[in-house]
Amino acid sequence: MSAVHDRTHDQTHDQNLSPTGEECTESAKRRQILEGARKVFLAEGFDGASMGEIAKVAGVSKGTLYVYFDSKESLFAALTTEEKRGLAEVLFKLDADDPDVRGVLKMLGISYLRRMGKPEHISSIRMVMGAAEKFPQLGQAFYEAGPCQGTARLSAYFHHQVAAGRLSIEDTSVAAQHFLDLCVSGMLRRLLFSVGEPPTEAQIQKNVENALRVIFAAYGPKDPASDPSAGRRLRGL
Numbered sequence: 001m002s003a004v005h006d007r008t009h010d011q012t013h014d015q016n017l018s019p020t021g022e023e024c025t026e027s028a029k030r031r032q033i034l035e036g037a038r039k040v041f042l043a044e045g046f047d048g049a050s051m052g053e054i055a056k057v058a059g060v061s062k063g064t065l066y067v068y069f070d071s072k073e074s075l076f077a078a079l080t081t082e083e084k085r086g087l088a089e090v091l092f093k094l095d096a097d098d099p100d101v102r103g104v105l106k107m108l109g110i111s112y113l114r115r116m117g118k119p120e121h122i123s124s125i126r127m128v129m130g131a132a133e134k135f136p137q138l139g140q141a142f143y144e145a146g147p148c149q150g151t152a153r154l155s156a157y158f159h160h161q162v163a164a165g166r167l168s169i170e171d172t173s174v175a176a177q178h179f180l181d182l183c184v185s186g187m188l189r190r191l192l193f194s195v196g197e198p199p200t201e202a203q204i205q206k207n208v209e210n211a212l213r214v215i216f217a218a219y220g221p222k223d224p225a226s227d228p229s230a231g232r233r234l235r236g237l
Contacts, residue, residue: 033058033068034079042123046076046131046138077141080128084146091115092153096160101167102212108154109183109208116184117198122191151176158219169219178218182211 036058040049051072055065069075091111098104115121132139154176161167169175187199187207199207 029060029064030068033060033065033075034082036060037075037079038083041076041079041127042120046072046127051075073135073138076131077138080124080138080142081145083124084142085149087115088146088149088153092150092157094153094157096157099164099166101161102216104157105179105212105215106208109179109211110204112150112180113183113187113199113204113207116188117191117204119198126192147180150180154179165223166221167219168222175215175219179211179215182214183208185211 033054036056037049037054040054040057044053049072051065052062054072054075055062058065065075069078091108094104094108128139128142132142151173155172158167158169158172158175162169162172167175185207187203190196191198
């Protein structure tokens with residue numbers, strides 16, 4: 001009898017924790033609207049986009065659209081914030097216990113540059129910059145959800161490596177900004193001005209290697225023996 005009671009209790013508890021059908025529908029509808037908004041904003045820019053066009057592309061009525069978002073500004077903020085936060089969570093999954101810091105950073109740098117160089121990402125940055133002058137809160141939301149999140153996650157990783165003796169850094173937040181800026185050095189600016197093509201794999205690899213060289217020259221371990229990749233580099237000479 002007790003076992004039956006426990007199973008019944010667990011099932012009831014699981015049902016309480018699980019999203020209801022209505023909640024799933026609400027979430028799906030919201031994603032549908034955001035996807036439609038993304039297409040319209042990228043095609044028309046912030047100023048050129050209208051709530052009517054967004055509703056049309058999203059396949060919902062304007063009334064439904066306004067139930068979820070009361071203005072174009074709030075819709076734009078939600079879209080950019082969620083996309084950038086999701087990107088930071090995917091890109092900055094760093095294994096703090098892996099002793100090969102150079103290898104971890106190389107993988108991050110390559111993934112980061114591949115994403116930064118995508119035409120749709122460049123377009124989204126331009127769009128936010130264009131809207132930020134009139135609506136500075138949109139620029140702040142984008143910055144806090146994307147660049148700030150990425151820097152914070154990398155800073156936390158660096159902090160762990162300092163504690164493990166693998167790096168020597170006084171300000172891990174500054175070091176995180178240094179690494180990310182070095183990775184996009186010479187590429188992001190020209191792409192924002194539509195100069196040239198997206199970076200090739202060879203260019204990405206070269207930029208990341210250059211960034212690593214500078215980072216380890218500035219923040220490398222005081223004891224070279226704590227850098228497991230140092231031996232491999234020396235053997236390759």
